[in-house]
Amino acid sequence: MPEDRYPHMSTSSSDPAQWVNLYGDYLFSIALLKVGNKETAEDLVQETFISAIKARDTFKQNSSVKTWLAAILKNKIVDYYRKKDVLKHVTEYIDDTQHGFSEAFFDTGNGHWLPETLPQEWHGSADEALNRNEFYAVLQYCIQKMPKKLVPVFTARFLDNEEADTICKEFNISTSNYWVIIHRAKLLMRNCLEKNWFLQSS
Amino acid sequence: MRLLSFLHRMIHSCEDATFLAVKKEEGKLTSREKTKLFFHLFICGICRRFVKQSRRLQKMGQSCHEKMHDHPAPFTLAPETQARMQEEIAKHL
Numbered sequence: 001m002p003e004d005r006y007p008h009m010s011t012s013s014s015d016p017a018q019w020v021n022l023y024g025d026y027l028f029s030i031a032l033l034k035v036g037n038k039e040t041a042e043d044l045v046q047e048t049f050i051s052a053i054k055a056r057d058t059f060k061q062n063s064s065v066k067t068w069l070a071a072i073l074k075n076k077i078v079d080y081y082r083k084k085d086v087l088k089h090v091t092e093y094i095d096d097t098q099h100g101f102s103e104a105f106f107d108t109g110n111g112h113w114l115p116e117t118l119p120q121e122w123h124g125s126a127d128e129a130l131n132r133n134e135f136y137a138v139l140q141y142c143i144q145k146m147p148k149k150l151v152p153v154f155t156a157r158f159l160d161n162e163e164a165d166t167i168c169k170e171f172n173i174s175t176s177n178y179w180v181i182i183h184r185a186k187l188l189m190r191n192c193l194e195k196n197w198f199l200q201s202s
Numbered sequence: 203m204r205l206l207s208f209l210h211r212m213i214h215s216c217e218d219a220t221f222l223a224v225k226k227e228e229g230k231l232t233s234r235e236k237t238k239l240f241f242h243l244f245i246c247g248i249c250r251r252f253v254k255q256s257r258r259l260q261k262m263g264q265s266c267h268e269k270m271h272d273h274p275a276p277f278t279l280a281p282e283t284q285a286r287m288q289e290e291i292a293k294h295l
Contacts, residue, residue, distance in 0.1 A: 016291055016294075016295060017288075017291065017292070017295070019291065020279075020284050020287045020288050020291065021284075024279045024284055024287065025274070025275035025277065025278045025279055026270060026271065026275045028275065028277055028278070028279050029270050029275040029276050029277040030267070030270065032277050042279070042283055042287075045279075045287070046286075046287050046290055049287060049290070049291050050290065050291070050294055053291065053294045053295065054294070066271065067271075070271070102217055105217065106215075106216060106217045110214065111214050111215030111216055111217055111218065112214070112216050113216050113248055118248055119248055119251045119252045119255060121251070122255065127265070129262070130262065130265055130266055130269045131269070131273075133276045135276075136266075136276035136277065137276070139266070140277075157263075158259070158260070158263035159263050159264075159266065159267050160267070161260075161263065161264045161267075163228055164228055164230065179221065179224070179225055179230075180221075182224055183220065183221045183224045183225075186220075186224050186256055186259065187220065189259060190252070190255055190256060190259060193259070194255075
């Protein structure tokens with residue numbers, strides 16, 4: 001019996017042989033939103049399961065297996081971005097793209113919104129959006145469309161609701177770069193969701 | 203005159219205001235920045251809308267994670283991928 005092999009994991013849902021069925025899609029969904037690529041997301045989920053089996057002694061019964069696996073996946077994703085060195089030369093990147101970015105959203109003369117990026121009144125409720133799978137597809141599309149350097153920081157803030165200090169340490173960036181990244185990412189995300197969701201649904 | 207045009211630019215930039223608004227969501231504004239944002243939002247309805255929507259997005263991000271945790275996941279693994287993972291797990295048991 002698997003339960004006997006892992007006595008500290010008391011229910012059958014803790015049996016690693018059940019993990020793919022029970023948690024595979026959940027972990028894959030998080031990974032896909034955060035890394036934007038199906039194969040990479042699958043690999044990260046796979047690695048999560050293997051690491052979890054190896055580290056099963058560290059599992060504490062006061063958290064659920066699902067939450068525990070999600071925490072392992074979260075660390076895997078941070079490692080993945082660190083190894084890829086996505087945030088290398090981020091200061092230079094920010095400087096080089098500053099003008100172009102401003103110009104895409106604002107009139108650089110008077111500092112106002114451009115007519116095409118001006119925030120519109122949204123239709124539909126946010127809660128309803130989150131109950132529809134189509135919304136997650138739009139969300140994934142908008143994250144994927146973002147410049148690569150913004151994604152790791154933005155998703156940590158947006159999906160994990162982490163704060164500046166934690167994220168700066170995780171990705172070894174300065175707080176001033178953090179604010180620029182979050183500002184740009186939020187402008188892009190707001191605009192993309194508006195065009196592809198909030199002005200589309202009724 | 204120069205002071206006036208400086209003030210004008212300082213208060214009128216929607217780019218600066220949205221930057222400060224995002225920073226404010228994490229409670230990281232200096233009192234000088236707070237004042238600047240306050241005056242901008244006083245005169246700019248569009249940025250007030252931005253502030254609301256940006257906060258709403260932040261809440262959505264959080265709920266999105268919770269929803270995925272408590273409800274069927276929005277994205278699914280292909281059956282052959284599931285089978286491959288299953289085999290890999292079996293090797294490590």
